[in-house]
Amino acid sequence: MADPSENTLETRALTQAWGLxxxxxxxxxxLTALALPPRVVGGAILLLALVKSRIILARYLDLAHAPGWLRGFSLSVTLFTLILFGLSLI
Structure with missing residues (x-):
């Protein structure tokens, strides 16, 4: 039988991830309301999206318990984000 405290800790971690x-x-x-150059805003939004994707991968997809998979997915998402940022600079 599962320990009820584990479920509470898991629920708390998911709630914290949701809040973040x-x-x-x-x-x-x-960021969109600030009077910054569009490239700076775009880069910052891409960076925030990268952080959000890492949280979703680790917490909601539970890849925190599979570090190899988390590292692989994080690397691919990071490379994709860098490609998008590079294209936005062109």
């Missing part, structure tokens, strides 16, 4: 995702989303929205 909300905060990062609000930060992305707030």
């Amino acid at each position: 995702l909300i905060a990062l989303s609000l930060s992305s929205a707030a």
Whole structure:
């Protein structure tokens, strides 16, 4: 039988991850209101999206328990983000 405290810790971790995702989303929205150059805003939003993807991979897809998979997915998402940022600079 599962320990109830494990379920509580898992629920707390997911709730914290959700709160962090909300905060990062609000930060992305707030960046659009700033009078910064579009390339800076675009790069910052891509960086926030990269952090959000890592949280989703680790917490919601539970890849925190599979570090090799998490590292592989994180690397591919990071490379994709860098390609997008490079294309935005062109």
